[in-house]
Amino acid sequence: MIAVIRLLASHAQALAGATLAIRAGIRHIEITTQVPQYLQLVSHLRREHPQCWIGVGSVFNRQMAEQAWQAGAQFCVCPFTDENLICWGQEVGLPIVAGALTPSEIWRAWQAGAAAVKVFPAESLGGPRYLRHLQPVLGSLPLIPTGGVTLANAAEYLRAGAWAVGIAGDLFPAELFNDSQQRLENRLRQALAQLVEQRKAAPAPKPSLT
Numbered sequence: 001m002i003a004v005i006r007l008l009a010s011h012a013q014a015l016a017g018a019t020l021a022i023r024a025g026i027r028h029i030e031i032t033t034q035v036p037q038y039l040q041l042v043s044h045l046r047r048e049h050p051q052c053w054i055g056v057g058s059v060f061n062r063q064m065a066e067q068a069w070q071a072g073a074q075f076c077v078c079p080f081t082d083e084n085l086i087c088w089g090q091e092v093g094l095p096i097v098a099g100a101l102t103p104s105e106i107w108r109a110w111q112a113g114a115a116a117v118k119v120f121p122a123e124s125l126g127g128p129r130y131l132r133h134l135q136p137v138l139g140s141l142p143l144i145p146t147g148g149v150t151l152a153n154a155a156e157y158l159r160a161g162a163w164a165v166g167i168a169g170d171l172f173p174a175e176l177f178n179d180s181q182q183r184l185e186n187r188l189r190q191a192l193a194q195l196v197e198q199r200k201a202a203p204a205p206k207p208s209l210t
Contacts, residue, residue: 001154001195002028002144004057004168011037015044017172020181022049024188030057030077030166033064039071046072055097057166062088069094077118077166081109089115097144101125103137116142116163123148128160135161151191155198165195 003021007014014035021029022045029045029052031038038056045054055075056068062085065076069092078085081098086109089096095115100106101124109117122130122145131145145157146166154165176184 001026001192002030002164002166003171004030004032004146004166005035006032006168007172008034008036011035011041014038014041016181017177018045020185021171021188022052024185025192026188027051028053028055028164030055032057033060034058039067042068042071042073046074059085061085065089065094065096075115079118079120081105081112081114083112086112086114089113103134106134106138106141106143110141116144118166119143119145119162121147122157127153128156131157131160131162151187154191154195158195158198 003026005014005018007017014031018029018031031041033056035041042054042056045052053074055077056073057077059065059068059076059078065085065088068076075095075097076089077097079099081100086096086098090113097116097118098109098112098114099118099120100109101119106117106119119131124147127148131143142163143161144164144166145162149157149165149167150170151167154167157165171188172184
């Protein structure tokens with residue numbers, strides 16, 4: 001599971017969300033560029049949680065990717081495929097997860113050298129069912145569905161062939177985040193344990209994010 005942090009109220013709120021996710025056992029954290037002072041947050045998380053992989057999401061161009069890299073990001077996630085950006089990432093050793101949706105777009109992203117392909121918005125074309133239909137065509141490409149993925153349906157995406165899932169809004173329901181962060185941490189921990197069991201039952205391909 002990749003925890004996608006999009007808590008926009010403040011830098012402190014985003015830090016609290018990322019820290020909570022890490023305490024629950026999530027090891028891949030994506031800080032989106034919409035988060036206030038996101039570069040400082042990336043640097044802080046790298047220092048405080050060296051056991052995790054901290055990346056930046058919603059990266060639109062090379063300038064943003066370079067800033068993320070300089071801040072210590074270990075991967076970047078784009079909403080689309082930019083071959084030049086992927087090529088630059090390969091040159092400096094920064095994995096780029098490129099966004100795509102259709103089979104042609106996904107194949108183009110993979111052929112360009114993306115470390116993995118973000119299938120977005122996955123729910124718009126049928127969710128896990130769509131991913132399952134892609135498998136006979138695209139084989140074992142490392143696909144990361146996002147957009148409509150929740151803790152409740154994440155395991156279904158893994159069964160459909162996803163390498164990982166990116167979850168954003170469903171990670172931090174407002175009523176729990178503002179009320180009981182301990183309940184929220186327990187909720188994430190239980191969901192992660194279920195996904196780990198699902199992954200053991202169906203091993204995934206291994207893209208070069210590490």
